[in-house]
Amino acid sequence: xxxxxxxxxxxxxxxxxxxxxxxxxxxxxxxxxxxxxxxxxxxxxxxxxxxxxxxxxxxxxxxxxxxxxxxxxxxxxxxxxxxxxxxxxxxxxxxxxxxxxxxxxxxxxxxxxxxxxxxxxxxxxxxxxxxxxxxxxxxxxxxxxxxxxxxxxxxxxxxxxxxxxxxxxxxxxxxxxx
Numbered sequence: 001x002x003x004x005x006x007x008x009x010x011x012x013x014x015x016x017x018x019x020x021x022x023x024x025x026x027x028x029x030x031x032x033x034x035x036x037x038x039x040x041x042x043x044x045x046x047x048x049x050x051x052x053x054x055x056x057x058x059x060x061x062x063x064x065x066x067x068x069x070x071x072x073x074x075x076x077x078x079x080x081x082x083x084x085x086x087x088x089x090x091x092x093x094x095x096x097x098x099x100x101x102x103x104x105x106x107x108x109x110x111x112x113x114x115x116x117x118x119x120x121x122x123x124x125x126x127x128x129x130x131x132x133x134x135x136x137x138x139x140x141x142x143x144x145x146x147x148x149x150x151x152x153x154x155x156x157x158x159x160x161x162x163x164x165x166x167x168x169x170x171x172x173x174x175x176x177x178x
Contacts, residue, residue, distance in 0.1 A: 046082065048083075051084065
């Protein structure tokens with residue numbers, strides 16, 4: 001991550017607020033994943049992903065958001081990922097991939113409504129424990145695209161070529177590591 005791209009986090013009563021600043025991409029999504037996995041493991045069941053300062057999202061980042069919703073759904077939580085202030089461009093990107101069926105985008109009723117500025121003021125930078133290596137990064141990108149592909153048939157067709165290329169790359173890296 002760089003100073004232009006950051007993940008900020010705050011834990012509040014009933015939810016964790018995570019803010020993406022800069023581009024939501026394959027570069028920053030491993031930190032987002034590590035942060036969210038830690039919060040879910042700690043028992044969190046409601047994640048608010050703040051996209052107000054997010055200048056755009058790539059498919060890896062969006063696949064990661066979908067994977068959080070899927071993970072919480074497996075735990076019996078519906079609507080566990082809420083998107084705050086996505087802006088028109090990010091909302092459109094999420095809707096184009098059908099992720100508005102998994103994510104609750106700008107919910108009209110939420111425990112954080114009316115206090116967004118207060119929550120944002122209490123956020124702290126998230127620092128990743130360990131940067132992923134090339135093989136982990138390739139696996140991360142592949143998993144995100146598989147999640148997107150599993151979301152609906154259009155995505156499966158749209159990302160089939162990418163998934164095929166990434167699977168081959170991951171297999172090649174694993175063979176080289178052995």
